[in-house]
Amino acid sequence: MINLGECRFGVDRKAWDLEFLAEAEELAGLRRVMRLHLELWGLTGVVYAAQICVTELVANVIRHVGPGTPSRLAVSMNGARLRIEVHDPGLGALPTLVRATGEDEDGRGMALVNGVAERWGVVLRGDSKVTWCELGTGLRSSSDHTDGPRVAKAEALLGFCGLASTQVDSQQGRVNLAVGKETAIGLIADLLHWLSAHGYDPDDALEHAQMRFGES
DSSP states (O other): OOOTTOOOBOOOOOOEEEEEEEOGGGHHHHHHHHHHHHHHTTOGGGHHHHHHHHHHHHHHHHHHTOTTEEEEEEEEEETTEEEEEEEESOTTOOOOOOOOOTTOOTTHHHHHHHHHOSEEEEEEETTEEEEEEEEEOSOSSTTOOOOOHHHHHHHHHHHHTTGGGSSEETTTTEEOHHHHHHHHHHHHHHHHHHHHHTTOOHHHHHHHHHHHHHHO
């Protein structure tokens, strides 16, 4: 029997980093890069919180270390958590969480990070510091994927296609994701052929499927 809650496909989320100059003009680009990577990782649910964190961590560098500071953004998975790090050379400007009142701006940035992240901190490394935060993803591991009835149904369909017993990773007990991708594409093509054979327009079906995908 196919277990609809069973994950057979691990998601490969490789750590990445990006060097940049801490300038206000760079913030929009950093938010965009973060969104694109998280969408590729299947973590759309934490995009907003991650963008808040990268904005405030970099803004903290601009405000307390100085505009134009050479910095580095590093993103990885720490177990089931998403870890965001901003590296900069400002050893004398340590982020602190304070209660901002009235028109005060100092302290608001880390208060926002503290509000969306499960935890955050600062690490000193010789000639640089790392300000980091970690976001909960709702996953069970770094290679897990988000749950949902449609994802579970797709897993079951791919299992019926014979993937449950082929191309299995002996260490993780999961099917090779590349094989799953090719099988899923083949299944979509077969369904389009079925629609065409029964007098339906495949392009129209794809358009409606995209609309439903966007609504989910």
